[in-house]
Amino acid sequence: MTETESEPAEGGPPSRRSVYDVIFASSAYQASLKTRVPKRLSLIPVDVFPGDADRADIIFQGSYEFAGHELQLSDQAPWLATDMPIAWHKELHEFGWIRHFTANGSQAAARYVRTLILSWIEHFDIYRPYVWDEDVLSRRLINWLCQSGFLLEDGESDFNYIFLKSLRRQYTHLARIAKRTSKEPDRDALWQALLYGNLCFSDMQKSMGKSIAGLEAEINRTVMADGCHISRNPERHLTLLGDLVSVRNTLMTANQVIPIAVNNAIDRLAPAVRFFQHGDGRLSLFNGGGQMKEGYCDSLLSLSDATGRAPHRFPKGGFERIKAGRALLILDSGEGGRNKSEVRHSGLMGFEFSYGRERLIVNCGGVTDTKSSWGKALAATAAHSTLCFDNINAVYPEKNATDSPENIAVRSEEDGNIWLDLESHGYLKSVGVVHRRRLYLDATGRALRGEDQIIPMRPLVADKSVFTLRFHLHPDLSISQSAGGKNILIRTPGGVGWKFLTGAARLGLEESVYCSYPGERRHNQQIVITGHVPDQNPVLIKWALTRLSD
Numbered sequence: 365m366t367e368t369e370s371e372p373a374e375g376g377p378p379s380r381r382s383v384y385d386v387i388f389a390s391s392a393y394q395a396s397l398k399t400r401v402p403k404r405l406s407l408i409p410v411d412v413f414p415g416d417a418d419r420a421d422i423i424f425q426g427s428y429e430f431a432g433h434e435l436q437l438s439d440q441a442p443w444l445a446t447d448m449p450i451a452w453h454k455e456l457h458e459f460g461w462i463r464h465f466t467a468n469g470s471q472a473a474a475r476y477v478r479t480l481i482l483s484w485i486e487h488f489d490i491y492r493p494y495v496w497d498e499d500v501l502s503r504r505l506i507n508w509l510c511q512s513g514f515l516l517e518d519g520e521s522d523f524n525y526i527f528l529k530s531l532r533r534q535y536t537h538l539a540r541i542a543k544r545t546s547k548e549p550d551r552d553a554l555w556q557a558l559l560y561g562n563l564c565f566s567d568m569q570k571s572m573g574k575s576i577a578g579l580e581a582e583i584n585r586t587v588m589a590d591g592c593h594i595s596r597n598p599e600r601h602l603t604l605l606g607d608l609v610s611v612r613n614t615l616m617t618a619n620q621v622i623p624i625a626v627n628n629a630i631d632r633l634a635p636a637v638r639f640f641q642h643g644d645g646r647l648s649l650f651n652g653g654g655q656m657k658e659g660y661c662d663s664l665l666s667l668s669d670a671t672g673r674a675p676h677r678f679p680k681g682g683f684e685r686i687k688a689g690r691a692l693l694i695l696d697s698g699e700g701g702r703n704k705s706e707v708r709h710s711g712l713m714g715f716e717f718s719y720g721r722e723r724l725i726v727n728c729g730g731v732t733d734t735k736s737s738w739g740k741a742l743a744a745t746a747a748h749s750t751l752c753f754d755n756i757n758a759v760y761p762e763k764n765a766t767d768s769p770e771n772i773a774v775r776s777e778e779d780g781n782i783w784l785d786l787e788s789h790g791y792l793k794s795v796g797v798v799h800r801r802r803l804y805l806d807a808t809g810r811a812l813r814g815e816d817q818i819i820p821m822r823p824l825v826a827d828k829s830v831f832t833l834r835f836h837l838h839p840d841l842s843i844s845q846s847a848g849g850k851n852i853l854i855r856t857p858g859g860v861g862w863k864f865l866t867g868a869a870r871l872g873l874e875e876s877v878y879c880s881y882p883g884e885r886r887h888n889q890q891i892v893i894t895g896h897v898p899d900q901n902p903v904l905i906k907w908a909l910t911r912l913s914d
Contacts, residue, residue: 369794377453385593387536388491397533397535401525404516405564407812409905410613412512412667413460413606414660415467423461424565431732432883438803441483444850451733457495458904459511466514474514479514480506480525485530485696498546501538502553505531509560510610515725535561537570542578549595549705550586557609563618572620579611581627587617591632592681594706596696598640599653606664634670637661639685640694644721648694650683651708652730652743655880669682677773679783682760684773689809690720696748697786699772701763706735712759712790713801714748715778716802717812719911722856723838725749729879742879751791751799751816752832758790796822797897810911818903829896834906835864845871852891861912866904868893 387393411574423427426437431451435442442456465473488495495501508515508531516524555578561571570830584593586604592603601634606883608630615622640648645662646655682699685692695715709730717725728747731739741747745757752758761772774785781804788799800817816833842855849871852864876890897903 367629376449377492381493385491385493387458388496388787390471394490399532399536400567401529401532402523402567403520403528404566405509405512405528406566406569407563407618408513409506409510409563410610411463411507412664413463413609414663415463415465417464417468419461420468422466422471424473424872429457429883430461432881434883440566441480441487441860443484443487443500449713449733449736450783451736454500455732457484459507460503462507462511463517469514469708470844477511478515478527481527483525485526489530489533496534496537496898498541498551498554499536499548500882502551502557503536505534505538505738506553506560509557509564512564527768528881530698532565535565535568541554541673542716544803550582550593550604552579552582552586552607553590556607557584559611560614562711563614563620566671576623580623583608583629584623587629587632588680588700589673590678590680591631591636591682592678593636595651595708596683596702596706597653597708598637598647599651599656600638601633601636602656602661602664605630605668608633609664609668612635614769630913631670631672632670634656634665634668635672635674636678637665638672638674639683641674641721642716642721643690643692643723644692644718644723647715649696649727649880650696650711650714652734652739655881677775682772683788684775684784686775686784686803686805687809688780688782688805688807691805691809691812693717693718693803693805693812695784695786695803696771697731698760698788699788700820701850702760703763707760709743709748710745710759711748711750711789712745712760713786713788713799714745714750715803716749719809719908721857722840722858722860723910724841724854724856724862725835726838726878728836728877729884731879732882738879738885742877745790746832746834747836749750749835750833750836751788751797751801753791753797753816753828756832758788759793778828781805789799791820795828796820796824814906816905816907818905820896820897820900820902822895823900831903833868833890833893833907836876837889837891838880839886842887843873845873845891858879859912862909864891864907864909866893866907868895868907870894 427441428435433452435445435448439606464479555575559575560574562568571647608626612622612626641661642648647653680700682697684695684697693715697709698712714727720879728742730742732740747751748911773785784803786801791797798819798821802815840857844853854862872892874892876888878886878888893905
């Protein structure tokens with residue numbers, strides 16, 4: 365049996381997984397990491413991500429919350445905690461939480477973090493799986509280097525020597541494994557960490573050209589021409605934007621030339637982040653991303669100095685955005701196709717809808733621990749506001765597939781009214797149907813109408829003929845069904861009323877779940893329209909969501 369990120373670790377992460385773990389942990393390999401220890405760093409890299417001093421106080425009191433899991437400890441370091449998932453350990457060992465202590469800024473905060481780092485070095489300065497894996501190691505090096513101005517003591521000290529010695533050992537290992545083929549979905553953090561090492565260690569600057577070339581190649585691979593990241597995860601767009609702004613500002617501080625690929629990616633990613641923002645300024649929930657705290661997105665966007673507006677669509681990334689009045693709809697069309705390695709969630713044709721700062725129709729969100737049972741459930745088609753067939757997930761068209769629809773998404777506008785016509789073959793192979801969805805948003809944004817057509821392309825198997833059209837509702841909404849059962853009445857926290865109506869025979873409400881932050885699991889409801897596809901006759905479901913008069 366192989367370890368997965370969802371399995372709990374006893375006494376810290378597991379000690380062995382593969383032959384590489386044996387090699388890297390050997391005394392011979394560890395001896396090969398020995399190198400000169402610099403007395404100081406040539407540069408302190410810029411970190412544009414904001415810290416939270418209140419979060420530092422919580423950690424100081426012994427509450428370690430990472431990846432949506434919380435552990436309470438008193439008078440002991442967290443490194444060897446038992447019964448915590450690997451995802452928790454990985455976030456702990458990345459040390460991104462140091463920036464919260466930097467935000468606190470006190471000498472007591474600095475002493476506390478130094479004590480934790482010395483404890484970490486005592487236990488993990490020798491290779492350990494997961495802790496020294498490429499993704500975790502890259503982030504740890506970035507965070508240690510960026511916060512080193514807060515951590516290092518004035519003059520020479522025992523802490524400075526031990527800290528810088530460990531930094532060099534870890535950097536040497538990362539530079540070696542950079543040459544290996546990686547299973548990581550993107551390696552931007554790897555090249556960022558290596559570049560920071562080139563800038564911070566005076567004897568490593570000769571390798572800076574290779575690090576910049578690696579970063580440029582990775583940016584070109586992961587950020588598509590339309591600005592959409594290959595993960596299609598809105599949160600990843602934001603974090604990569606922050607990483608690249610940090611890289612740009614660090615190079616400016618070092619009086620180095622900014623690579624064209626970095627500036628171009630910033631200019632493309634900023635409008636992409638705006639594309640995924642709802643009226644409350646926070647992110648929509650697609651492909652496992654969280655919505656982030658209020659003001660977080662706008663803070664990073666302002667630091668990017670990129671002023672590009674949100675586009676109407678991502679033809680390569682496969683998303684549509686329609687806005688009228690104060691209403692906004694964001695939809696996953698699947699256009700452009702996706703390689704299997706790029707598929708995070710099966711939310712094909714799923715959408716979110718908001719009016720002003722209030723969200724109405726949503727997706728269920730995601731969790732950090734994607735391999736857990738919750739992670740798999742939230743990645744399923746049923747966790748998105750779209751068409752579902754039992755427990756079967758919709759399949760995205762592959763890139764450059766010859767059998768995908770010619771026109772997946774067609775948009776038209778007239779007098780401010782917007783129509784969006786979409787076609788999906790996501791259930792063609794598994795069920796035998798084509799799904800066509802037509803959406804209409806009037807110019808005021810007060811009326812959203814939809815038509816979902818299910819077209820059989822072959823005789824359907826009986827147990828695959830039952831469909832469910834789902835509309836997950838935000839948990840802050842008050843929901844009730846009319847006495848006749850044909851309408852759903854919705855009231856927002858601001859007191860605005862909406863009505864969902866349909867001519868479909870079977871309309872109901874079911875329980876759902878909403879996970880917009882790590883560790884959050886809120887109960888909500890979903891509107892469900894159910895039915896079955898008879899013989900080979902198409903089925904047409906019409907529905908509408910309209911705002912009631914004030």
